[in-house]
Amino acid sequence: xxxxxxxxxxxxxxxxxxxxxxxxxxxxxxxxxxxxxxxxxxxxxxxxxxxxxxxxxxxxxxxxxxxxxxxxxxxxxxxxxxxxxxxxxxxxxxxxxxxxxxxxxxxxxxxxxxxxxxxx
Numbered sequence: 001x002x003x004x005x006x007x008x009x010x011x012x013x014x015x016x017x018x019x020x021x022x023x024x025x026x027x028x029x030x031x032x033x034x035x036x037x038x039x040x041x042x043x044x045x046x047x048x049x050x051x052x053x054x055x056x057x058x059x060x061x062x063x064x065x066x067x068x069x070x071x072x073x074x075x076x077x078x079x080x081x082x083x084x085x086x087x088x089x090x091x092x093x094x095x096x097x098x099x100x101x102x103x104x105x106x107x108x109x110x111x112x113x114x115x116x117x118x119x120x
Contacts (some may be wrong), residue, residue: 026118051109057081092116
């Protein structure tokens with residue numbers, strides 16, 4: 001099955017910019033990622049999404065899941081569960097490992113659902 005690939009444009013703008021401040025994400029009080037290299041993806045009228053370098057994450061708490069989604073503007077997303085101290089936050093984050101060229105900057109970055117972590 002061929003999936004559509006759409007380009008950002010005036011009707012659906014997408015920008016990726018560096019975030020000037022430190023971002024710390026915790027799950028059940030445990031620091032999952034602490035970075036000063038966050039990116040902010042602003043897509044159309046959706047709320048901004050922080051994409052954080054996977055290299056700055058404590059990868060021992062991230063577990064890839066079977067969940068996958070598709071965005072015609074960004075590509076195929078893989079999902080991760082965060083496991084800390086015996087607790088889990090299921091499919092708490094996602095990453096575009098091979099994003100489309102229009103958003104290539106988010107490669108090797110992870111985003112988290114705000115309601116599945118302690119801090120965005």
